Amino acid sequence: MVTSTSARKSLQTTLEVPTLRKAYYAQTLEDSKKGRKVAWCSNNIPAEILDVMDVTSVFLENYATVIAAKRLASGYCVAGEKKGFSQDVCGYARMLMGYLLARDEVPEAPYGGLAKPDFLLVNSYSCDSRLGWFTAMNRALNLPLHVHDAPHQPDGACDLAANAEYTERELRSLVAFLEEQTGNKFDSERLRKRLELSRQTSEIMFDINELRKAVPCPMGSADMFTAVWPAMYMVGTKECEDFYQKLRAEVEERIAKGIGVVPEEKFRLMWSGIPFWYNMSLLNYVEDFGGVVAIEGFYRSRERRLPPQHDDPIKDMALRSIRQRTFPSSIIISIDDLMDAVKEYKIDGVILSFNPSCRLSYVPQMELQRSLEEGGIPTLGLECDMADERTYSDAQVKTRIDAFVERLLAKA
């Protein structure tokens, strides 16, 4: 039996997430039994479109974090490695390939395992590993694979109208693929309503993150890394909106009563990068020193979602994604966002996670760290994989955090 290392939560509402997550995975299994089509998806596949096409979406990266949080990832990684996936391959991909190709060798799968897929959907623009991973699954399962693309958007150097047209074509191509796979007809009005619901949820999420600027910090990353889950995987549903309304009310109440994560807040940190899912209690570690990880760099909406841009919901999605840069853009924008957040959230220091098997995040983190240090913001880099616990050494990580805290307190 492994010891739990989940984060200690400060908010009651956050404690509801495991139940929602469990119900979500149970529903995917139920859907599959009833004959509803199941898509195994990478992140950034628009769940709203899948929902209105009556397709059940299963996001594999999320399932990988569930396995990692239950401290089972190493067994899955070893199984993946035995099947020829190198330790340099994305930890999530390695784990899930282990699950797929050596099911009898991996530890018991959480939530009864994944619903059996009918087809695979991957985005091409988040990272190269995802494409390789889904191509490998496509070969192993012999199931249809659809690749969803998006244009690169360098700062001030792209044709926005052409990018919007390209994005629209890609979204319509996804719809056509789903129509072909399911035999269901796309309902534009249903998608419009769904998008409106997800816009409302996104508004509440934005409000919550604005409220988190308060001192003392009413809700830290130890809560938000869990509380962000419904927004990522239940988006556009009534349950999701209800959850965030409740969460916002609790955050407001804590601010009104002056309740912080720690009784006497001495310093505030940001966590930049993917956390170590197998040891989320690290986010509470600085609390003993009067510190709080007040905000996270990833999984946070940086601006309020734009109102509908067009009556046609597909055109609306395309225009919004281009205007709000939800697609790949430049590191300069990431640096500006980070520096703004440091000021707005009154951050004294930033912990950056360097996940060796995630090239997508590792390289930009180096540039972010350099920019922060040049801007006079103390930083600490921790190099451990986000999923594979074998790369983690508790004593070494804590020595570095201890010294970082000493540095911050010496400065104070």
Add this chain to the structure above:
Amino acid sequence: MIVAGIDVGSSTSKSVILEDNHILSYSIIPTGAESAGSAQRAMDEALKGTNHLSLKDLRWIIATGYGRVIVPFADETVTEISCHAKGANWLFPSVRTVLDMGGQDCKAIRCDEQGKLLNFVMNDKCAAGTGRFLEAMAEVMDLPLEDIGELSLQAKEEIRINSTCTVFGKSEVASLIRQGRDKRDILAGLHVAILNRVYTLLRRVGIEPCFAITGGIAKNIGMVKRLEEKVGLNALLAEEPQIVGALGAALFARNKPSKS
């Protein structure tokens, strides 16, 4: 006012007993497999060196090093990073950059005029490029650890060593020995390989004069000379560089109020 610092490192445990501005006694013993026991032995030995003191005479004890959390008689813990900065700055008040090269870790540290920690960079999590690496290589070459620095300076050429990974490095060195290459030339290559890693850490933290080297590797003349050349500064070296962390811990203890 008598206080103590104890530094339980991965290779050695060190203890320093301090009375005001004067080091009364110190000890250095191998840590071995049982860190808590070695902490006790290091402290007992340092106390023995005073000829008259016992544990109860020590007003405050601060533990540092990897084993700091398992020292049963310590009043408090401080990381070895802050302690090396404090200790080096006390010995050499002009010091602003400290390179601590220990058994398991290598740290480049910057401090202010009071020895307060300003910034630090550490090596990756494995022992590549640390004291353990040199220990392992000395073992492969069947040479005493204390001789390898001097021998490396007698090299006629520096054989390029590709890996500072202890496991791969061992194979590489064993292969060079089998080829009949001169051990001094191999040693020169090993020192340069580590030097390059360490120099990267120093560059990242920013090298400011004055510059001190602490930890066990400061006793290695081959490494010190090469580092001085690379950095372009003379390194300040403590008479006993291994106790600088424990000394720093004792200095932190000195600032603590009385227990009663």
